[in-house]
Amino acid sequence: MTVSSSPLASDSPRGLRGTLRRIIRSYAFRVIAQGLFTIWAVTTFTFILIRQMPGNPIQIRISQIIQAQNVTYEEALAQAAGLFDFDPNAPLIVQYVDYVSKVVRGDLGESITSAGTPVLGQIMRFLPWTLFSIGLGLLFSFTIGILVGIAMAYWRGSLFDNVMTIIASITFSIPNYLIALLIILVLGVQLQLFSVGQLRGAVDTDIPPGFTPEYIGSLLEHAFLPVVTYISATVGGWMLTMKSSTLSTLGEEYVTAARARGLRSWRILTAYVGRNAMLPLVTQLAVSIGFVIGGSVIIEVIFVYPGLGGLLSAAIANRDYTTMQGVFLIIAFAVVVANTLADVLYGILDPRIRIGEEKRTR
Amino acid sequence: MSDIVLSVQGLSISYLTARGRLRAVNGVSFDLHQGETLALIGESGCGKSTLNLGVMQLLPRTALVDAGKVIYTPRGGQPIDALKLKGSALRRFRWAECSMVFQAALNSLNPVIRVRDMVYDTARAHGENDMRRIKARALELFKMVRLDPDRVFDAYPHQLSGGMRQRVLIALSVLLNPQVVLLDEPTTAVDILTQRTIIDVLKTLRRELGISLIFISHDLSIAAEMADTVATMYAGDLVEIGTVNEMFYRPAHAYTLGLLNAVPRLSADREALNSIPGSPPDMIDAPSGCKFHPRCSFATEICQTSVPKLEVLNRDGAAHWAACHHSDQVRLSAQEVLADDHAAD
Ligand SMILES: Nc1ncnc2c1ncn2[C@@H]1O[C@H](COP(=O)(O)OP(=O)(O)O)[C@@H](O)[C@H]1O
Numbered sequence: 001m002t003v004s005s006s007p008l009a010s011d012s013p014r015g016l017r018g019t020l021r022r023i024i025r026s027y028a029f030r031v032i033a034q035g036l037f038t039i040w041a042v043t044t045f046t047f048i049l050i051r052q053m054p055g056n057p058i059q060i061r062i063s064q065i066i067q068a069q070n071v072t073y074e075e076a077l078a079q080a081a082g083l084f085d086f087d088p089n090a091p092l093i094v095q096y097v098d099y100v101s102k103v104v105r106g107d108l109g110e111s112i113t114s115a116g117t118p119v120l121g122q123i124m125r126f127l128p129w130t131l132f133s134i135g136l137g138l139l140f141s142f143t144i145g146i147l148v149g150i151a152m153a154y155w156r157g158s159l160f161d162n163v164m165t166i167i168a169s170i171t172f173s174i175p176n177y178l179i180a181l182l183i184i185l186v187l188g189v190q191l192q193l194f195s196v197g198q199l200r201g202a203v204d205t206d207i208p209p210g211f212t213p214e215y216i217g218s219l220l221e222h223a224f225l226p227v228v229t230y231i232s233a234t235v236g237g238w239m240l241t242m243k244s245s246t247l248s249t250l251g252e253e254y255v256t257a258a259r260a261r262g263l264r265s266w267r268i269l270t271a272y273v274g275r276n277a278m279l280p281l282v283t284q285l286a287v288s289i290g291f292v293i294g295g296s297v298i299i300e301v302i303f304v305y306p307g308l309g310g311l312l313s314a315a316i317a318n319r320d321y322t323t324m325q326g327v328f329l330i331i332a333f334a335v336v337v338a339n340t341l342a343d344v345l346y347g348i349l350d351p352r353i354r355i356g357e358e359k360r361t362r
Numbered sequence: 363m364s365d366i367v368l369s370v371q372g373l374s375i376s377y378l379t380a381r382g383r384l385r386a387v388n389g390v391s392f393d394l395h396q397g398e399t400l401a402l403i404g405e406s407g408c409g410k411s412t413l414n415l416g417v418m419q420l421l422p423r424t425a426l427v428d429a430g431k432v433i434y435t436p437r438g439g440q441p442i443d444a445l446k447l448k449g450s451a452l453r454r455f456r457w458a459e460c461s462m463v464f465q466a467a468l469n470s471l472n473p474v475i476r477v478r479d480m481v482y483d484t485a486r487a488h489g490e491n492d493m494r495r496i497k498a499r500a501l502e503l504f505k506m507v508r509l510d511p512d513r514v515f516d517a518y519p520h521q522l523s524g525g526m527r528q529r530v531l532i533a534l535s536v537l538l539n540p541q542v543v544l545l546d547e548p549t550t551a552v553d554i555l556t557q558r559t560i561i562d563v564l565k566t567l568r569r570e571l572g573i574s575l576i577f578i579s580h581d582l583s584i585a586a587e588m589a590d591t592v593a594t595m596y597a598g599d600l601v602e603i604g605t606v607n608e609m610f611y612r613p614a615h616a617y618t619l620g621l622l623n624a625v626p627r628l629s630a631d632r633e634a635l636n637s638i639p640g641s642p643p644d645m646i647d648a649p650s651g652c653k654f655h656p657r658c659s660f661a662t663e664i665c666q667t668s669v670p671k672l673e674v675l676n677r678d679g680a681a682h683w684a685a686c687h688h689s690d691q692v693r694l695s696a697q698e699v700l701a702d703d704h705a706a707d
């Protein structure tokens with residue numbers, strides 16, 4: 001009749017080795033180690049990939065100068081070389097060691113193409129907008145998806161369920177950049193519901209920043225289209241997943257048991273069905289954050305929204321190695337943080353995986 | 363004047379399946395008296411769980427109640443048809459009047475909330491707001507079912523063993539002091555020692571709280587120990603019902619006799635005879651006449667053509683009904699088996 005207790009409780013060697021072992025086994029340590037490894041792997045991988053791209057910053061600039069000023073190659077080379085603090089002929093391994101040793105100290109270097117501009121500063125200027133729009137998009141999409149998904153499962157087979165299933169399947173299968181283009185074409189150009197030009201940027205520059213309704217309103221107005229795009233690209237997936245998860249939860253014995261105990265339907269819906277049905281979605285949330293951040297690059301370019309996406313696409317065009325590198329690093333970092341948060345959320349929702357909190361009762 | 367708390371009258375329940383309509387409960391009637399324990403026996407698939415779920419209106423959407431009534435008499439109140447209850451009246455009937463311990467007991471607890479929250483949820487749903495009182499009541503019940511009250515009260519389901527969860531559910535089933543508790547195979551999923559504990563716990567609760575039980579089991583020795591009345595179900599039909607002594611010493615339906623013979627006895631050496639040949643019939647396309655006839659050693663022509671009715675056997679002795687064309691032969695045969703057993707002892 002006894003239940004095996006957790007391995008943490010079973011053996012507790014003393015002394016330095018014991019302490020060391022406990023640290024290695026601890027949840028926080030595992031999370032941090034995993035995160036650091038992921039970030040290192042992404043950094044290394046992108047470092048190599050970026051340098052495999054055809055052309056380097058100097059060559060790109062040379063051809064730009066040739067085109068713009070109609071000068072000879074030698075003249076352009078002389079002009080371009082003076083602009084860069086970068087030697088494309090240095091061995092890759094030297095560049096790599098140099099880069100990593102700076103990153104470890106929190107220094108992401110300076111932009112190659114515009115000398116003197118720190119990459120971290122650039123990123124910090126653009127990152128908030130990306131986080132703001134993606135955060136808003138995911139929050140809405142997740143909430144709407146869960147609510148509609150539950151409703152679909154409760155009223156399965158109804159007209160509502162059928163219509164929603166169709167909508168979800170369609171929006172889910174359209175790539176997000178197509179949705180963005182459709183929004184611009186249909187709502188902006190055809191129906192003239194808004195002026196695409198006016199919605200460039202993150203906020204109206206005429207409005208003084210502050211906690212004023214005008215400023216916040218303008219922020220939301222400018223973020224509106226990217227957010228709508230993120231929502232419509234992901235909400236269908238949440239709806240369908242939540243529906244199937246809810247359906248299987250509704251068949252669980254503890255739901256019937258709750259009905260047998262005469263519980264009110266609202267309590268059953270929230271604490272018995274909803275909470276259990278949400279569990280698989282929280283895991284998925286972590287995965288989807290990475291995808292949405294990746295997809296945001298093109299969306300931000302389409303809507304001329306000043307997030308990391310714009311920065312990254314300009315950096316790619318100019319082969320600005322350090323900026324690209326920095327943006328990828330920050331994206332990897334954001335995904336790792338998001339994953340950890342999702343893990344923690346899962347732990348709060350599901351006591352079965354809560355770690356080392358309490359021993360089993362005998 | 364009468365002390366009948368639950369009277370099931372002509373209850374029929376079907377499932378709509380892809381292959382057609384499946385009659386899982388077929389015109390079942392019986393009375394449950396104050397403080398009585400009724401054991402429902404029969405192989406699995408005979409409709410026992412469906413019957414229980416039907417009483418509490420907990421059937422899945424694919425099930426239909428085709429006919430029948432479930433007349434429930436509240437303490438000091440007028441009889442009502444529990445199948446007609448709706449909305450908040452139904453919610454009140456569930457658990458405060460009639461509660462249930464499910465067959466899949468191990469999955470009957472919500473994995474993400476604590477036992478105490480399930481206790482409070484139940485109490486709150488029935489208008490109880492004094493949580494201190496409810497906690498005291500729950501702790502007292504946990505003690506009665508031999509659990510460590512404080513630890514279990516604050517535990518999550520996964521922190522409890524199977525036997526402990528089963529006892530939590532039993533304690534929970536009497537939380538609101540119902541008159542009737544339906545127990546669906548409460549001892550099937552647990553080991554033999556826990557089985558013993560659960561039986562003892564149920565006896566204690568029954569004695570202290572004066573509840574009536576419907577006890578589903580295919581373990582006949584447990585049924586014999588717990589029950590005042592035993593009912594046998596076969597393929598949706600209630601084929602025999604009587605006092606525990608009548609049923610076990612003078613069975614009158616060939617199927618009941620078969621079930622009894624299938625119980626391994628310490629003294630017996632004729633194991634080959636034991637189990638009933640074949641398996642329960644397809645209930646969408648059941649055999650004609652007596653549904654048991656293809657598996658029955660007493661069967662004659664009449665069994666294939668005419669459906670036997672449930673008939674009173676002894677007009678003046680202990681209550682006993684059976685639906686078998688050959689109940690006399692069955693009884694004779696049962697006497698021989700029992701005589702053999704005595705000889706072997
Ligand atoms: N949800 C369901 N849908 C269709 N048929 C079912 C369902 N539940 C049970 N049945 C069928 O009803 C019959 C009775 O089942 P059940 O009441 O569970 O029997 P028991 O509890 O006696 O083992 C069986 O033939 C079973 O296959």
Ligand SMILES: [Mg+2]
Nearest residue numbers: 410411412465
């Ligand atoms: Mg059953």
